[in-house]
Amino acid sequence: MLIQRRFLLFAAAMIFMLSCVIIAAKNVYAVNLKSFILKPVPIPKNNPQTKEKIKLGKMLFFDNRLSGDGSLSCASCHVPAAGFTTPTRLSLSYPTTMHWRHTPSVIDSGYLKFLFWDGRATSLEQQALGPISTPFEMNKHIHYLTAELYEIPVYRKMFRQVFHAKNIITQKMVAEAIASFERTIVVTKTPFYSYIKGNKHAMSKKAIAGFKLFIGKASCIRCHYGPVFTDNKFHALGVPPLHLTGKTAKLVAVTRHYFTYVNAHLKNSNKIKRDLGRYLITHKKSDMYKFVTPSLIDIGEIGPYYMHNGSIKGLLNVVKFFNKGGGNIPNKSKLIKPLHLTLKQEYEIVAFLKSLDGPKFNITSPKLPHFINK
Amino acid sequence: MLIQRRFLLFAAAMIFMLSCVIIAAKNVYAVNLKSFILKPVPIPKNNPQTKEKIKLGKMLFFDNRLSGDGSLSCASCHVPAAGFTTPTRLSLSYPTTMHWRHTPSVIDSGYLKFLFWDGRATSLEQQALGPISTPFEMNKHIHYLTAELYEIPVYRKMFRQVFHAKNIITQKMVAEAIASFERTIVVTKTPFYSYIKGNKHAMSKKAIAGFKLFIGKASCIRCHYGPVFTDNKFHALGVPPLHLTGKTAKLVAVTRHYFTYVNAHLKNSNKIKRDLGRYLITHKKSDMYKFVTPSLIDIGEIGPYYMHNGSIKGLLNVVKFFNKGGGNIPNKSKLIKPLHLTLKQEYEIVAFLKSLDGPKFNITSPKLPHFINK
Structure with missing residues (x-):
């Protein structure tokens, strides 16, 4: 019975796929629906x-002690109920500092080749320690992080069980969990x-x-x-x-100088008016102002702010931005051109994007261990 | 007139010195009073x-932005009105961290060969960046410190004027100021x-x-x-x-682990029950439990807590501690023996120590500059 059902589903899917390729062919792009199947x-x-490692990682993800003053956890910016992102334009940051980019979502990040908007990490292990240690986010001294975790008996025990290492917690273990x-x-x-x-009524x-x-x-x-x-x-x-004025001008200033700091080769950094994106990592002129293409899964859930700096609010405005052919910038992608979509069509694309939303994450905060056994 | 007066003073001082040597001779130690003259x-x-550098240094000393969350300045622990130290047993530290040593005073620190209780710095320039960057004190990322200062127009201008360097603020400059x-x-x-x-009535x-x-x-x-x-x-x-119990046991634990971290050669760090002091820097067994001899100038003003861990309250108890021959510890100095002082004599030593106190520092907090010109 099961085999038969599966076969029927498979056949239905195949037929649908073929039809889709035909539909697409009329509109220039041949698309194989198989390519969308999530492995x-x-x-x-x-x-x-391992079950234990995931449990440990979840606890660390929710633990404020991973920030320098105990005010922020990973989950403070990657809010589970908000699609694992921040429901504000810009990332949260530590007191006296400001961030200048919008929080990317954690959802499906395991499928991505590049993490961070400028792609400076190529694995989640590499990514994890960045926001913990940067002064613009959680601002935890990475040495003190492992020292502090080691002094929490429950963590000490869990790290020992998960990583089979005696009397030590390393940065690598934290990142891996x-x-x-x-x-x-x-x-x-x-x-x-x-x-x-094959469920034609799903959309x-x-x-x-x-x-x-x-x-x-x-x-x-x-x-995409x-x-x-x-x-x-x-x-x-x-x-x-x-458009940042007054108090928030500091953000722009700090951004610039941070970029200068990590990119000492940049001349006249004070005249830089835009986030240089991928260029800051590769130092290739051809990468100027470029940012990585984000996943679209759960795109409706992770709103209302979109793009690397959160400057566009609402999916309709994102679609409108692409419809008018993007913004005015040197080095702009040749793929970005006016689309001549009608308002009706813009709404249709938004409707499709919303069909990429999953159900709300219902993740409960884990119980966090004390510094002493109790 | 002036020359005559100076000569008389000098002659009086010489006579007094000689007499003092004689007095001291009766009590074992020959002391040349000249050796106490402050150069x-x-x-x-x-x-x-330079006047400008000192002004800049004073501003930085009072600026909370030198800590990671903007809650602490150098002056938060080195409180001018409290003899440039902390009027608590232990140093202040950053939220979620704890310190385990008492704040040394800044007073006359320019005369010292070693800074910090374990002498890990040998100049004030070397010392200054330590408390700013350590997670157990001000917890400021040293890279962000210079980036942030650079974005404050008044500082940018002052650093340029003081150090004749264009478009840059370095850690070295901060430390020097x-x-x-x-x-x-x-x-x-x-x-x-x-x-x-020569003023015999001064004491x-x-x-x-x-x-x-x-x-x-x-x-x-x-x-001394x-x-x-x-x-x-x-x-x-x-x-x-x-004696730390309950909540503050964390301090001991963190201390131990911190020591382990910076001293990875230490075995069984969990069994360490005392601050290892100078040993942590030199790794010489002969330096175990040793701390640097502090200055005694303004010793009354910097109370009420004394010693490297602030565990003795009040000068009389410090004298009593030495009178009974110090504590029970391996590697104890051979100079530390029971003194057989009477209570009256203990009080007399306290009276002498108080004659090393200067007038209260009357330092007003400087006006700190904004992030934007105004």
């Missing part, structure tokens, strides 16, 4: 998932996934129309393809800058 | 004092200094009796000699440990 999240060989937890933050139940598996007509535009006239698919809808590449779009 | 504070050749200000924190007007300059009879004990029966002079009363050496005294 299990890749697990690195040197950091296998957090990454293991993050690899469990995967959205599998979206209307779109149901649709491509509304409007959303299906949006999908056709997405892979056709609007050509979103050029950058694959199971989590990203090419894992970097593009300059000309996203509007944030 | 101008030594200025390193590579960091000359703070050190320059600290070298101005010198106590010159004590009853004792007046006394050795009470009780204090003079105390001085005789100090250089005689009590033999304090063996370690010279203009600021220190041999600049390290001794193990067996100072009582702080």
Whole structure:
């Protein structure tokens, strides 16, 4: 019975896929729906998932003691109920500091080739220690982090059990545990996934129309393809800058100088008016103003602010931004051109994007251990 | 007239000195009062004092932005009105961290060969960046410190004027400016200094009796000699440990682990029950439990807590501690033996110590600049 059912589903899916390729062909891009099927999240060989490691990683993710003054945890910016991102334009940061980029979501981050907007990490293990240690985010001395965790009996025991290491907690272990937890933050139940598996009623007509535009006239698919809808590449779009005045001018100033600091080769950094993006990492002129293509899974849930600096509010405005051909910036991607979409079509694309939303995450905060056994 | 007066003073001083040597001779130690005369504070050749640099250093000393969350400045622990130390047993520290040593005073620190209780810095320039960057004190990322200062127009201008460097503020400059200000924190007007300059009425009879004990029966002079009363050496005294229970047990634990961290060679760090002092820096067994001899100038003003861990309250109890021959500790200094002082004599030594106090510092907090010109 089961085999028969599976076969029927498979056949239905195949037929649907073929039809989709035909539909798409009319609109320039041939799309194989198979390419959207979500495989299990890749697990690195040197950091296998275990139940205990994931549990430990979850605790660390929620523990404020991972910040310098005990005021922020990973979950303070990657808020589970807000799609594991921050529901404000910019990331939270530590008192007396300010951040200048919008928090990327953790959702499906296990599928990404590049982490951070400028792609400076290429694994979740590499990513995890960055926000903990930077003075613009959690500002924890990485040496004190491991020293402090070691003095919490429950953690000491858990790290020993998970990593089979006696009397030591290392930065690497902390990063691996957090990454293991993050690899469990995967959205599998979206209307779109149901649709491509053969459930034609999973998406509304409007959303299906949006999908056709997405892979056709609007050509979103050029950058947003694959199971989590990203090419894992970097593009300059000309996203509007944030207009910061008065008190928040400090942000711009600090940003600039931080960029100068880590990029001592930059001349006249005071005249830099935009976030240089990928260029700050590669120092290649061709990477100027480029940011990585984000995943679109759960895109509705992670709103209302979008883009690397959170400057666009609401999905409709994101679509409008692309419809008018992006912003005005040197080095702009040649893929970004006016789309001539009607307002109706813009709404259809938004409807499709919302079909990439999974159910709300219902993650309860773990019980955190004390500094002394009790 | 002036020359004559000077000559008379000099002659009087010489006669007094000789008499003092005689007095001291009766009590074992021959003391040349000339050795107590305070010379101008030594200025390193590579960091000359300028009025502007001192002004800048004072501003930095009082600026909370030198801590990671903007809650602490140098002056938070080195409180001018409390003799440039902390009027609590232990140093203040950053939220979620705890310190385990008592704040040394800044007063006359320009004369010292070693800074910190374990002597890990040998100049004020070296010392200044330590408390700013350690997670157990101000917890400021040293890279962000210079970036942030650079974004404050007034500081940017001042650093340029003081250090003749364009478009840059370095850690070295910050340290040099703070050190320059600290070298101005010198106590010159004590009853004792007046006394050795020839004013016999500057000290009470009780204090003079105390001085005789100090250089005689009590033999304090063996370690506390010279203009600021220190041999600049390290001794193990067996100072009582702080009895920390419950919540504050964390302190002990963190201390131990911190020591382990910076001293990875230490085995069984969990079994360490005392601060290992100088040993943590030199790794020589002969330095175990040793701490540097502090200056005694302004010793009354910097109370009520004394010793490296602030465990002794009040000068009388400090004298009593030495009178009973210090504490019970391996590696204890052979200079520390029971003194057989009477209670009256203990009080006399306290009276002498108080004659080393200068007038209260009356330092007003400087006006601190804004992040934007206004």
